Amino acid sequence: xxxxxxxxxxxxxxxxxxxxxxxxxxxxxxxxxxxxxxxxxxxxxxxxxxxxxxxxxxxxxxxxxxxxxxxxxxxxxxxxxxxxxxxxxxxxxxxxxxxxxxxxxxxxxxxxxxxxxxxxxxxxxxxxxxxxxxxxxxxxxxxxxxxxxxxxxxxxxxxxxxxxxxxxxxxxxxxxxxxxxxxxxxxxxxxxxxxxxxxxxxxxxxxxxxxxxxxxxxxxxxxxxxxxxxxxxxxxxxxxxxxxxxxxxxxxxxxxxxxxxxxxxxxxxxxxxxxxxxxxxxxxxxxxxxxxxxxxxxxxxxxxxxxxxxxxxxxxxxxxxxxxxxxxxxxxxxxxxxxxxxxxxxxxxxxxxxxxxxxxxxxxxxxxxxxxxxxxxxxxxxxxxxxxxxxxxxxxxxxxxxxxxxxxxxxxxxxxxxxxxxxxxxxxxxxxxxxxxxxxxxx
Amino acid sequence: xxxxxxxxxxxxxxxxxxxxxxxxxxxxxxxxxxxxxxxxxxxxxxxxxxxxxxxxxxxxxxxxxxxxxxxxxxxxxxxxxxxxxxxxxxxxxxxxxxxxxxxxxxxxxxxxxxxxxxxxxxxxxxxxxxxxxxxxxxxxxxxxxxxxxxxxxxxxxxxxxxxxxxxxxxxxxxxxxxxxxxxxxxxxxxxxxxxxxxxxxxxxxxxxxxxxxxxxxxxxxxxxxxxxxxxxxxxxxxxxxxxxxxxxxxxxxxxxxxxxxxxxxxxxxxxxxxxxxxxxxxxxxxxxxxxxxxxxxxxxxxxxxxxxxxxxxxx
Numbered sequence: 001x002x003x004x005x006x007x008x009x010x011x012x013x014x015x016x017x018x019x020x021x022x023x024x025x026x027x028x029x030x031x032x033x034x035x036x037x038x039x040x041x042x043x044x045x046x047x048x049x050x051x052x053x054x055x056x057x058x059x060x061x062x063x064x065x066x067x068x069x070x071x072x073x074x075x076x077x078x079x080x081x082x083x084x085x086x087x088x089x090x091x092x093x094x095x096x097x098x099x100x101x102x103x104x105x106x107x108x109x110x111x112x113x114x115x116x117x118x119x120x121x122x123x124x125x126x127x128x129x130x131x132x133x134x135x136x137x138x139x140x141x142x143x144x145x146x147x148x149x150x151x152x153x154x155x156x157x158x159x160x161x162x163x164x165x166x167x168x169x170x171x172x173x174x175x176x177x178x179x180x181x182x183x184x185x186x187x188x189x190x191x192x193x194x195x196x197x198x199x200x201x202x203x204x205x206x207x208x209x210x211x212x213x214x215x216x217x218x219x220x221x222x223x224x225x226x227x228x229x230x231x232x233x234x235x236x237x238x239x240x241x242x243x244x245x246x247x248x249x250x251x252x253x254x255x256x257x258x259x260x261x262x263x264x265x266x267x268x269x270x271x272x273x274x275x276x277x278x279x280x281x282x283x284x285x286x287x288x289x290x291x292x293x294x295x296x297x298x299x300x301x302x303x304x305x306x307x308x309x310x311x312x313x314x315x316x317x318x319x320x321x322x323x324x325x326x327x328x329x330x331x332x333x334x335x336x337x338x339x340x341x342x343x344x345x346x347x348x349x350x351x352x353x354x355x356x357x358x359x360x361x362x363x364x365x366x367x368x369x370x371x372x373x374x375x376x377x378x379x380x381x382x383x384x385x386x387x388x389x390x391x392x393x394x395x396x397x398x399x400x401x402x403x404x405x406x407x408x409x410x411x412x413x414x415x416x417x418x419x420x421x422x423x424x425x426x427x428x429x430x431x432x433x434x435x436x437x438x439x440x441x442x443x
Numbered sequence: 444x445x446x447x448x449x450x451x452x453x454x455x456x457x458x459x460x461x462x463x464x465x466x467x468x469x470x471x472x473x474x475x476x477x478x479x480x481x482x483x484x485x486x487x488x489x490x491x492x493x494x495x496x497x498x499x500x501x502x503x504x505x506x507x508x509x510x511x512x513x514x515x516x517x518x519x520x521x522x523x524x525x526x527x528x529x530x531x532x533x534x535x536x537x538x539x540x541x542x543x544x545x546x547x548x549x550x551x552x553x554x555x556x557x558x559x560x561x562x563x564x565x566x567x568x569x570x571x572x573x574x575x576x577x578x579x580x581x582x583x584x585x586x587x588x589x590x591x592x593x594x595x596x597x598x599x600x601x602x603x604x605x606x607x608x609x610x611x612x613x614x615x616x617x618x619x620x621x622x623x624x625x626x627x628x629x630x631x632x633x634x635x636x637x638x639x640x641x642x643x644x645x646x647x648x649x650x651x652x653x654x655x656x657x658x659x660x661x662x663x664x665x666x667x668x669x670x671x672x673x674x675x676x677x678x679x680x681x682x683x684x685x686x687x688x689x690x691x692x693x694x695x696x697x698x699x700x701x702x703x704x705x706x707x708x709x710x711x712x713x714x715x716x717x718x719x720x721x722x723x724x725x726x727x728x729x730x731x732x733x734x735x736x737x738x739x740x741x742x743x744x745x746x747x748x749x750x751x752x753x754x755x756x757x758x
Contacts, residue, residue, distance in 0.1 A: 070722060070723070073725075074722070077505055077506045077508065079508070095507075099507060099508060099509055198611075207703075208702075208704060208705040208706075208707075209699075209703040263611040263612070263614055263617075264591075264592060264593040264611075264614045264616065266614065266617030266705060266706045267616070267702070267703060267705055267706075398506075398507070401506070401725055402723075404723075405723050405724045409528075412705055412706065412707050412708070413707035413708055414707075416617070416705060416707055417619050417706040417707025417708070418707075419707050439502075
């Protein structure tokens with residue numbers, strides 16, 4: 001009887017203890033919010049090491065890109081506690097800093113000896129700082145990304161096509177270094193029969209709903225001479241946004257859309273671009289670098305069949321590329337900020353960053369990307385480095401959303417719907433953006 | 444027996460409670476029962492409406508919780524009414540509402556009239572015709588997007604087969620002239636059965652003896668249709684038009700799924716503009732004003748229409 005009682009007591013205590021332990025573990029679980037895409041899967045894999053090291057469990061809330069901004073900005077604006085950590089888009093940094101959504105990380109970085117000098121400078125400015133170019137940090141650069149291009153190396157190396165191309169354009173068919181060359185290649189491949197299939201020149205961003213066409217058009221406009229504002233006079237946009245060079249850039253983007261994209265590609269963004277390239281529809285493909293690991297592994301178009309090149313130069317030799325990517329921040333409404341900061345500290349570690357790159361994430365840590373072995377570590381590594389050296393980003397102001405909506409409308413109206421001229425579109429954009437900044441009391 | 448039980452229950456009820464229950468009138472008891480519903484209605488329907496009216500006079504932005512909310516008077520309303528893009532969105536909406544209602548009414552009534560003939564297998568065909576309206580708009584939007592695809596879409600191939608135009612040139616969703624029609628086609632495909640169902644109810648409600656009397660008077664089929672069928676089914680047709688009109692005025696899902704308002708802004712109906720202003724640009728005050736304007740427009744038009752409908756019914 002005594003032993004039965006002991007056994008019962010023992011079992012009961014064990015049950016209570018295990019419940020208590022699991023409750024503690026549950027309470028310590030962190031939720032990380034991000035977009036649903038390939039790098040997120042790599043992060044899930046990587047984070048298992050964090051759980052092993054610290055005992056803190058990780059939960060993930062991934063939302064498709066098309067709803068990513070809506071979903072998480074709503075969450076932040078409503079001061080929700082869903083996310084302890086968030087990998088928010090680079091353009092959110094201004095609004096999230098000013099509206100108190102993110103925890104300021106300066107003191108934490110000082111305490112843990114995490115130096116922003118250890119990260120690629122463009123990613124620190126793009127993902128961490130607000131105001132820009134000031135030492136106020138709201139995120140740790142997490143996922144470097146930039147718009148670049150992939151091309152069908154196997155098609156480019158076909159002797160008959162090389163011969164025909166040389167005869168037609170007078171230069172060797174190879175990855176383009178200027179936008180003029182890019183368009184010539186795109187025209188050359190447009191509606192060409194290759195391996196019994198009709199193929200097209202290029203897949204470019206034309207999406208209307210979120211940010212697609214702006215990311216694509218800006219990627220071209222920067223290299224044509226577009227500037228957001230007068231360098232020494234912030235928010236003075238007339239003559240810069242709608243300069244002659246900008247107009248030429250937008251005209252070029254429309255010409256590229258009209259001449260050389262697959263039929264029906266009027267609402268194409270990251271996913272549609274990947275589909276077009278993977279299905280062998282296009283010779284070249286504009287997309288963020290995060291898509292490259294997946295394409296490299298693809299059985300039909302990856303391996304030796306795929307090549308990469310950075311955004312080409314504009315008519316005056318300027319060369320820029322649209323910055324993508326994000327930093328990781330601690331949400332100020334989270335009850336688990338201490339554990340979240342532990343994650344940031346762990347993530348900043350060199351070995352973790354090296355593993356992050358090997359799993360398919362794009363590290364921003366100098367120690368990883370400046371390692372002598374880095375350029376040869378992946379076929380796209382050098383293009384990634386070249387591209388990250390020439391980045392520019394869209395407005396990261398608190399009002400980035402209406403600024404983005406205005407450019408989405410103006411660019412889509414002109415490029416896809418063919419309404420008005422490039423000059424009208426950019427003049428209209430100056431008007432819209434001026435209104436937004438006036439509403440904000442910045443002009 | 445029953446009285447005795449009631450008496451015993453009354454005697455067993457503690458005096459203070461009994462006094463309280465006895466003190467409530469029938470009307471009071473009725474209010475007591477419906478008050479949860481009314482409170483719920485006030486909380487989720489009426490309060491947000493008044494809150495939106497209040498917000499429409501402010502510069503409030505939901506993404507700037509720390510910013511001071513200022514009263515801007517009628518500024519939001521003036522800005523909306525003077526905004527060319529809003530008027531273009533309203534025109535697009537009107538175009539969409541007009542054509543969908545016209546096509547749905549014509550095809551829906553014709554189908555109802557044919558089904559009412561009670562031919563062999565009419566019950567089976569009725570079920571088949573009703574299938575589209577039973578599907579979720581999300582499913583319909585997605586599969587029509589594939590059907591319209593110029594490279595692999597069946598629709599493009601069918602049109603190409605009939606017209607001889609290469610399928611790759613039939614960009615229903617990417618062509619500025621075709622995109623508005625692509626939405627009209629899908630909405631008509633999906634909701635014509637609904638109009639048909641209401642019209643069928645109208646046709647079935649016409650007493651058979653009226654036709655028999657017309658037969659005795661040797662009225663032709665054509666005459667019977669114009670003098671009996673159409674006038675007697677008219678209130679039902681008008682009701683269907685009212686329902687579809689209100690629904691299509693606030694159409695969002697199908698447009699969002701098929702074109703997202705594009706190409707450019709050619710299919711950007713009012714509800715898409717409203718969503719963009721409210722949840723993408725975060726101009727909450729401005730979008731509240733726009734929502735109020737839309738509400739007043741729909742409410743006003745629906746009221747005028749209902750009065751017309753009542754007149755037709757009284758005839």
